[in-house]
Amino acid sequence: MKFNGQDINQVAVIGLGMTGRSCASYLLKQEIVPLLVDTRVGLDNSALKQEFPLCEIVLANLDDIDFSTYQLLVVSPGISIKQAAFEKARAQGCIIAGDIELFAHSVDAPVVAITGSNGKTTVTSLLEAMASASGVKAVAAGNIGVPVLDVVTDKSIELFILELSSFQLETTDNLHLKAATVLNISDDHMDRYSDIDDYAQAKQRIYRHCETPIANRQDSLTHLIDARGQSFGLDCPANNNEFGLKDGYLMQGEQQLLAVDEMAMVGQHNQLNALAAIALGKYVGLSMDAMLSILREFTGLEHRCQLIPSSDGIVWLNDSKATNVGATLAALDGLQTHQGNIVLIAGGDAKGGDLSPLTQSFEQQISELIVMGKDAELFSEIRNDAHHVESMQAAVMLANTFVNAGDIVLLSPACASIDMFANYMERGQQFMDAVGRVNEY
Structure with missing residues (x-):
């Protein structure tokens, strides 16, 4: 070889x-x-x-x-x-x-790639749906779905869409990309990196052989904005190389693309995800009409601010995939306009991360905080009235006593799940099962 x-x-x-x-x-x-x-x-x-x-x-x-x-x-x-x-x-x-480097030596079709602390699975899945709607045979692979080497020899694939973790990028040196993005950077995996700059540098390796870097212009740790680059953000775009928001619309430059209230996904973090996906898709020639059509029907992924059907008028949201502080902040930011109470269930293994960035949101948005798991005490340091429980069932039952119709109970742990659960999916499923039992009473 x-x-x-x-x-x-x-x-x-x-x-x-x-x-x-x-x-x-x-x-x-x-x-x-x-x-x-x-x-x-x-x-x-x-x-x-x-x-x-x-x-x-x-x-x-x-x-x-x-x-x-x-x-x-x-x-x-x-x-x-x-x-x-x-x-x-x-x-x-x-x-x-690593496997991505082996893939890089074998792939013939165009490749785009997505990394970031949060949102990368949503953007990858969204872009795959946009490609399909555009008549392009694409496959999502890497840190999502199938391993890349299982599909690299499939000559029918017209576009590879890779979700890449920082760990995968550490062992990747020669991956040539049509376009790539670092969606955001927040404290994560601090048990493996010396500091957040070390972590960000691992993420930014995605730009090494990239034709068009697409950065989050409001997150300096994602940046590689140069003459080649495009960007996205929640502010108003200044030119056609920028995607953003203005007057309730997704925008490219001065062009209105889609009213945000037409999107099936909710929250500003998902508006950012949509803008990143559009920027990537536009560069590789996907149909804008098809991409916007997908945004009207794409409701997001399981365990990512997933709305759980209930009969009690309470909004139960399963955001178990929020395994770090940045993900929980994104979920709370997306709920800033909510007028009722928000009860947050959090905790688990913080992986050495700093929880202090949660302080302001906890003070301003959260009516009650329920915590569990290995690092539950760390949450009490930033919210001294936190309620400690020993199980997900107990957390849901306690949350139910704090809320009325129109209020929100949000599972967004800001921690990994491995101290109490097999993975974040099991954690989210236990939450959904417990909500189902509460609704039976």
């Missing part, structure tokens, strides 16, 4: 989750039999042995493995490449890459 101008045949795949298994399958199709490595030493690898009978499988600490004979280490995004084992491998001449 040719990779970075070299003939590569000695490859190790590190991390054997969905992405790692996809990489292994791809390499086998390139007639390379990789070494498969996982640091979960207690992992039951019987299924892996059946799936990859030709491959040696090693379960061990990375420091205990000799990679000196390997030319390429393909590292899954959940594994930090800042570990000593990778520094040693680089010093020995080994290339460190």
Whole structure:
């Protein structure tokens, strides 16, 4: 296999989750039999042995493995490449890459990419729907849906739309993009990055080989606005390279595109998402009429400010995907015009993040705060009347005592879910199930 101008045949795949298994399958199709490595030493690898009978499988600490004979280490995004084992491998001449980098060496069709702390799944899914409505066969992949290497050889695909995490971008050096955006940057993954600037630099790697960078002009940490660039924001656009809002309309320059009250999605954060998707789609030639039509019917995604049907007149919103402070702030910002009470359910694993940016919104918008999970006490530091509970069922039952018809109960945790739940989907489902039980009483 040719990779970075070299003939590569000695490859190790590190991390054997969905992405790692996809990489292994791809390499086998390139007639390379990789070494498969996982640091979960207690992992039951019987299924892996059946799936990859030709491959040696090693379960061990990375420091205990000799990679000196390997030319390429393909590292899954959940594994930090800042570990000593990778520094040693680089010093020995080994290339460190991820699945997106392998994809970059193989893809023929145009590619656009989206990253950011919040909203990237919504924008990616929205853009895929816009492409379909425009008659373009597109696929959303990467950090969403299917792994990129599972679809890279499909010659019928006319446009790849990639959702990329900072972890994926760390191991990507040669991804050429028609257009790309960093939607926003907020405190997240501070257990993996030294500070927010370190995190932002990882995100901005998306612009390295990008024809048209599209930045959030109101978030300086997303910026790469130059002669090539376009931008979006909630302010009035100054020219045709800017997308924004004016007098209740989505705008490009001075052109009115769509009244925001015609959008199926609610909240200013979703207006920003719509503007980013339009900017990306316009650059790759999607039909503006088709894109605007999708905005009239696209209601958003599960666990992202998802409205839960209820019979009590209370607005129950499932925003379980809000796994960091920025996402919760975005949800609250989108509800600024609400006239009734807002009860917020939050908490979980803060991942070392700073919760203090929530202080003003908590004081001005939240009538009651209910917290749970590993870092519940951190919320009490910024709102000393927070109510502590031990389960989602208890949180919903308590919230129900604080609200009347027209009020909002918002699950927007500002934290990861792994301390109490398998993932954010399970957390959101438990919330929805609990709301259903409350409505039965």
